[in-house]
Amino acid sequence: MPRIAVVGFGRIGRSAVKAGLAAKLFTPAVIVDVAAADIMAALFEFDSNYGRWRDPVRAEDGSLVIGDAAISWLDARNGDPDWRELGIDLVVDCTGRATVRAGAQAHLDRGASRVLVSAASKTLDDCDAVLLPGINLESFDPARHRIVSMASCTTNALAPVIKVVRETVGIRDGFFATVHAYTNSQALTDQPMKERRDSWAAAENTIPSLSGASRALKFIWPDLRIEGRAYRVPVRTGSIVELTVRVETPTTAAALNDAFASAASGSLRGIMGVLREEFASARIIGETASSVVDLSLTAVSGGDLVSVAAWYDNEAGYAMRLAETAALLSGAAAG
Numbered sequence: 001m002p003r004i005a006v007v008g009f010g011r012i013g014r015s016a017v018k019a020g021l022a023a024k025l026f027t028p029a030v031i032v033d034v035a036a037a038d039i040m041a042a043l044f045e046f047d048s049n050y051g052r053w054r055d056p057v058r059a060e061d062g063s064l065v066i067g068d069a070a071i072s073w074l075d076a077r078n079g080d081p082d083w084r085e086l087g088i089d090l091v092v093d094c095t096g097r098a099t100v101r102a103g104a105q106a107h108l109d110r111g112a113s114r115v116l117v118s119a120a121s122k123t124l125d126d127c128d129a130v131l132l133p134g135i136n137l138e139s140f141d142p143a144r145h146r147i148v149s150m151a152s153c154t155t156n157a158l159a160p161v162i163k164v165v166r167e168t169v170g171i172r173d174g175f176f177a178t179v180h181a182y183t184n185s186q187a188l189t190d191q192p193m194k195e196r197r198d199s200w201a202a203a204e205n206t207i208p209s210l211s212g213a214s215r216a217l218k219f220i221w222p223d224l225r226i227e228g229r230a231y232r233v234p235v236r237t238g239s240i241v242e243l244t245v246r247v248e249t250p251t252t253a254a255a256l257n258d259a260f261a262s263a264a265s266g267s268l269r270g271i272m273g274v275l276r277e278e279f280a281s282a283r284i285i286g287e288t289a290s291s292v293v294d295l296s297l298t299a300v301s302g303g304d305l306v307s308v309a310a311w312y313d314n315e316a317g318y319a320m321r322l323a324e325t326a327a328l329l330s331g332a333a334a335g
Helices: 011-022 037-045 101-109 153-168 213-220 253-265 316-334
Strands: 004-007 030-033 057-060 063-066 069-075 090-093 114-117 147-149 171-181 207-210 226-233 239-247 272-275 291-294 299-301 305-312
Touching: 004 011, 011 030, 011 037, 011 316, 037 057, 037 063, 090 101, 090 316, 101 114, 101 147, 114 316, 153 171, 153 213, 153 239, 153 253, 153 272, 153 291, 153 305, 153 316, 171 213, 213 226, 253 272, 253 291, 253 299, 253 305
Parallel strands: 004 030, 004 090, 030 069, 090 114, 114 147, 171 226, 272 291
Antiparallel strands: 057 063, 063 069, 171 239, 207 226, 239 305, 291 305, 299 305
16 A cells, blocks of 8 residues: 655644545555644644544554554654655655755655645746646656645635636636635734734734735646735635636626536536535535635626636645545555
């Protein structure tokens, strides 16, 4: 069986392991983090966003035990593990340090066959490929792609929408804005932060922020002319992104919604969903699709100015794609 290691057991690392276990995609052989295993066991079992995990979780004899599965627990402060000695096929790096090639290459140098980065690489030179399920994962080449980036949750939410619009009516140019749940990069109370706007309390403010999704989308579609930004708002998870573009072929809201619905039940099943009723962000919590198009919010002006809104659980949806991709890449690595 392929052996997967998860490095970094924060929000995305824990969510990816839960997705892998829930969908029976993988059980990690090794988890690496700087925190103590007993603290992380408690955080894994009792989650503020998603509630209690289905199985008991405990730390025991250098392992994290989830139900009946004993997963080796390594302290990151002891240095990089010898992945060759541990027989690891794939490292899923959720630390944020592998967004540059040197951070990811360190795992290969220690014997891992492949690295999956749970974030957008800084540049295309910092990875071998940016691959997203439902978008371009079929282009994975085991011989060439040893460092693979999964980009960001917002990139994964936008990409299915962009794919459908491009293939249906084409895109000339446009913008996006994501209204995004707050994240660990922000402050709990007012205090100086590296990014000035992040200095104000995340749970009390709407905070404009940069979004790297436009850069990552151009890694996939180099001719794409789209820019965007984020607005961090006081919700724990559950986000919505609005894409506004000028299209090449005149269209209607009804025609676009038909295309979204067709893709959601066909080529993008499980990746894209559609929402026909009116809901707020609570509806999306725990949703494992990358994005769910809110059909009632689709609008067209003058035939060529299009606005589409898609909900996404910025943790659960992205984590499921990460788990699916990890399962695929680890099989290729082991083979």
